[in-house]
Amino acid sequence: MAAPVLVIYDSGSGNTSRMAEAVADGIRAGGREVLVKKAEAVEVSDLQEAPAFAVGSPTYFSNVCWSVKKVIDESIALYGEGGGYALRGRPCAVFTSSGSERDARDCLRMLELAFGLHHQMEVLPGVIRVNGQAEEEVTQRCRDLGESLAGKLRA
Numbered sequence: 001m002a003a004p005v006l007v008i009y010d011s012g013s014g015n016t017s018r019m020a021e022a023v024a025d026g027i028r029a030g031g032r033e034v035l036v037k038k039a040e041a042v043e044v045s046d047l048q049e050a051p052a053f054a055v056g057s058p059t060y061f062s063n064v065c066w067s068v069k070k071v072i073d074e075s076i077a078l079y080g081e082g083g084g085y086a087l088r089g090r091p092c093a094v095f096t097s098s099g100s101e102r103d104a105r106d107c108l109r110m111l112e113l114a115f116g117l118h119h120q121m122e123v124l125p126g127v128i129r130v131n132g133q134a135e136e137e138v139t140q141r142c143r144d145l146g147e148s149l150a151g152k153l154r155a
Contacts (some may be wrong), residue, residue, distance in 0.1 A: 004033035005149060006050035008042050010067045012058045015097035015129055022139045023054045023095065023127075026146020032153060034146075039067035044077050052091040052149055055111055059098035062106035072114045079118060087119040091152035093145050094126040104128040124148055 007024045011017035020036055027034040037046065039057075047053065057068040064072070078086040094111040098104035108126040116123035127145050129138045 002033070002153075003049050003051055004035040005153070006042075006046055006053035007034060007036045007056070007146075008039050008046075008053060008068070008071060009036070009056035010039040010058065010065050011056075011097075012065070013097075016056045016058045016095070018135075019095050019097060019127065019129060019138065019142045020054075020056050022142035023056070023093065023146040023149075026143035026148075027054075027150045028146075029143065030147040030150025030154075032150040039065075039071050042071050044074050047071075047075055048078060048086055050090075051153055052093075054093035054095065054146065054149055055115070056095040056097075057107060057111070059096050059103045059107040062103045062110075064096075064107055064110055068111075075114070075119065085120055087115070087121050090121050091124065091149055092116070092119075092121040093124045093149045095128070095142060095145065096126070097129040099131050101128065101130050104130060122152065124152070 009020035057064040
């Protein structure tokens, strides 16, 4: 049996948590098992074992929260010569909840740089939730993101 797709997140107000659950629902709808974990509980081995993963963070000053940054920092063990680019080519999805569109785009860019540029993963276009958006719309976009991530594993 294939390892589950991992959904990593942290949430301050509950918005990113709801997004993570919707991404997980989409992954399940795409026919894959999923494991949802708060960022502070994620180990490097979780990243290494997952065939794909999604990462969600609330946006703080245009950046990711500390616990997601910790996952990124610890992922250095899987990067470059020491890690041999262990994540190269795997699909990854990113999402954030923010007070403003500009800050959210900056936060997504940080996630794209870490996983796309450095780890050389295939990063899907991210989902942004900005205060005031219709919750149903955000939930559907997150489900679609999860389904797309699961679909990358079938391709």
